[in-house]
Amino acid sequence: MEEYRLLINTSDEKGLVYNISKVLFEHGLNIENNAEYVDNDTNKFFMRTVISGEIKREKLLSDIKKILPKDAQIKLSLKAKKNIVILVTKETHCLGDILIRYVDGELDANIKAVISNHNTLQNLVEKFDIPFKYVSHEDLTREEHEEKIIEVIKKFDYELIVLAKYMRILTPNFVRNFPKQILNIHHSFLPAFIGANPYKQAFQRGVKIIGATAHIVTDDLDEGPIISQDIVRVDHTYSWQNMREAGRNVEKIVLSNALNMFIKDKIFVHGNKTVIL
């Protein structure tokens, strides 16, 4: 029996849970798992329900739509492998972590391609029989390079673009092509140390903890909705290179955790925040 995830995001009103569960009940579906959240500040209702049973997709969506406020966003997602495309530059650790999970069968995703502005990681990627696309940015404007990257991405089936340490700043135009579909790992504990070389910044500030942040990419660099963060302790003996090395463990785990949440349809984007159910 197949499992579906029903995601509802709407303005709140009395009886929502009752009305939604009524539709599911009348369709004869089982609720395997249910989580709701009401943001009282903005009067928004979020619900993620895992349902099983024989689903008549169109009928179900239409019946649910009827009983929800007009602004409701509804998503019905089959529990199945998601297609992802990964963008990288030169660093091994985040990509490597994803590849090992992939080969292990732990990652519930199909990696359709890895795309890079350098060919440093080609050898590693091809060990795993995954297409590697080298799109150099040399002699190209940022816009021209992005056009080429977009073109390559769109050749593949994708539901998510994972920036696994892709070290190029993205233009709003690029982001607009993949709304809420780009996942980035930033190598600092945002909003601390926005911009270039956060580990050097952290070193110069003399912090005792460093971190990493996975977020959805929006127009504003390093300002997108945060999905997941984690930290690691450092001390005065750490050079910025030591901090970078210690940070790699956090970066890769935070990115993989955020990727898992995406794959499991657990993330709602709510303004510049996320609701994780």
Next chain:
Amino acid sequence: MEEYRLLINTSDEKGLVYNISKVLFEHGLNIENNAEYVDNDTNKFFMRTVISGEIKREKLLSDIKKILPKDAQIKLSLKAKKNIVILVTKETHCLGDILIRYVDGELDANIKAVISNHNTLQNLVEKFDIPFKYVSHEDLTREEHEEKIIEVIKKFDYELIVLAKYMRILTPNFVRNFPKQILNIHHSFLPAFIGANPYKQAFQRGVKIIGATAHIVTDDLDEGPIISQDIVRVDHTYSWQNMREAGRNVEKIVLSNALNMFIKDKIFVHGNKTVIL
């Protein structure tokens, strides 16, 4: 408008969410917050719903009972200060943390009394105008001493007994007097280091992390359902006394967090585990 917490714990069946939310809807109540969990292994359903509106208590309980399986346990708890009695021996840190939260208004509870087998903490407790009851165990059997303690406790209105480093082993008879009403802090990361002087045990084993565990007290010493745990890192420079000192911070925070969960009616006991909603 008053807020209530409705806690339901029952065997699972299709339509539970629908049927419960229907009753709430028909009573004209608002769902402020709702969390459910289904344990598929044991086929058990848990729900905690925060509701507001004009509540007809008896009618509501009876209507909900009707639509639930026979084994259902239902609890309807007004959001209000809980009455607690605290048992201590000689250590200051856990009690002190609770007292400071109390005086701050942060603790949503009335401390009805502090009871101890020593008078070490009398001075501290009385600073806060809280009754201190000294019940020495000298010249008494364990049973006799417990009888006296039970007698003192029962003079007060209480919903929870907090063992804030009460260093006496409790007999099953004592525990039976307060079923699921005793909260204990154990000064180790259970199930490691059960029994006496866990910090000495941890030191001798050479662990690199120590911890603390808050749990509901049952007949089996240190075996009750765990509510909350936390840890702190140590290294080879720590004597067992240093470990104890470092552990105090963890003990008091873990105990206070677990106490908050109890006060907010967030804890379900499920066999020898807890479900926290």
Next chain:
Amino acid sequence: MEEYRLLINTSDEKGLVYNISKVLFEHGLNIENNAEYVDNDTNKFFMRTVISGEIKREKLLSDIKKILPKDAQIKLSLKAKKNIVILVTKETHCLGDILIRYVDGELDANIKAVISNHNTLQNLVEKFDIPFKYVSHEDLTREEHEEKIIEVIKKFDYELIVLAKYMRILTPNFVRNFPKQILNIHHSFLPAFIGANPYKQAFQRGVKIIGATAHIVTDDLDEGPIISQDIVRVDHTYSWQNMREAGRNVEKIVLSNALNMFIKDKIFVHGNKTVIL
């Protein structure tokens, strides 16, 4: 036998450890504990040595001075209770944590006075038989108020000023009166959320982790050398008030830990950083 802590901070050169340990050996002193750190970037050498034995203070300092580079800073500190003065505004948790450690004998310090611009905490402080000095800032300029505070502080023997949530911005003049002697707790994970109401800022940014930072106060607000930091996880269900409540546990523990490091003479200020030995 008394214990001393010898702290040396100097430019690095070959043979320092040898020469220093030679002097200690010739004085017949035992090294109970020794830690060194060389910062190769700035060519600075730091050493903290715990020594015991019969100490001829002046002779020892003079002998050590002879074998060190000219820029050397030497401190010889008897292991004994430090005198501290605490500044607060209205919040209970940081002060309360210190008071409980104090009454427990866990804090190796004499609290000479608590000073505040409000009288909110007077009652609490006086429970512990500690002088409380209320210095209202009403109808005073910042400078006038600070003058009064400085005057009150200087009436007491003090080695450290602890800002336990003192919510007033300090002028450079105030800070200059107590160089490297003011310890502050900032209620964010610096350098994130500098300035007013960090929890509101954290809430608006949608972070998944919040934190606190203890630092030495310098002229630049929230920019002083960091001693200690810690974090706690939050999620979308946290209002900024919930974040503030969760943050309190971190604030008080981080402040108490930093205070302990100060009391144990473990902190070197090195530019805008700290070296903790």
Next chain:
Amino acid sequence: MEEYRLLINTSDEKGLVYNISKVLFEHGLNIENNAEYVDNDTNKFFMRTVISGEIKREKLLSDIKKILPKDAQIKLSLKAKKNIVILVTKETHCLGDILIRYVDGELDANIKAVISNHNTLQNLVEKFDIPFKYVSHEDLTREEHEEKIIEVIKKFDYELIVLAKYMRILTPNFVRNFPKQILNIHHSFLPAFIGANPYKQAFQRGVKIIGATAHIVTDDLDEGPIISQDIVRVDHTYSWQNMREAGRNVEKIVLSNALNMFIKDKIFVHGNKTVIL
């Protein structure tokens, strides 16, 4: 200029630091980094010094030996890649993490071979051009199988055997062949959940935190000196399989960190504990 690590482990006596630093000074060597620890309980002195300069190895060792107590253990280790052999069974994550660090150049080691009692991971290992040796345990007694494994290991140059989830119990005879040279990752927060399937045990006990432990292997299963531990939070929604999945992240990071400490000669074995300098 080459760097060496000098490790000294001896009974403590007055003047050790002076005498050792004197020898280093007379040899014209630079101390790049120095850490000491005295265990007052057992009167043992530990020192790890990073030295640079022109080293006359035999003369230096002999000069140091002269000024140390008779029971002193001295090790002088060139800063260079260490040779390691890895034993695995079927799980990918720990091995995969090491392989990615290896291909990245982050791991300061030569992986001489991966040996397994199953051929599951052969394909992965050979992607990285590392010899994979399949030594099935089928139809063999434990002793016979171990003899074969020992024989294979001894064909390679090795300084450390890494058990990266090698799921066979080792006999004392095996361990005796590689004293203090076997590093193991145990998938629990030792000493909790010794033995088989710790995640199932953790699930049944209802813990709120799970962990992993890297340790040196000695005769007693899961009782060897602990090098490193870390944890991850879980809750009632985790099945034991979910715990296992969450635990993998901790296992691989803890193992890699412990491996780094070994490679950097930071670990002293002190009874059934470790001193990490």
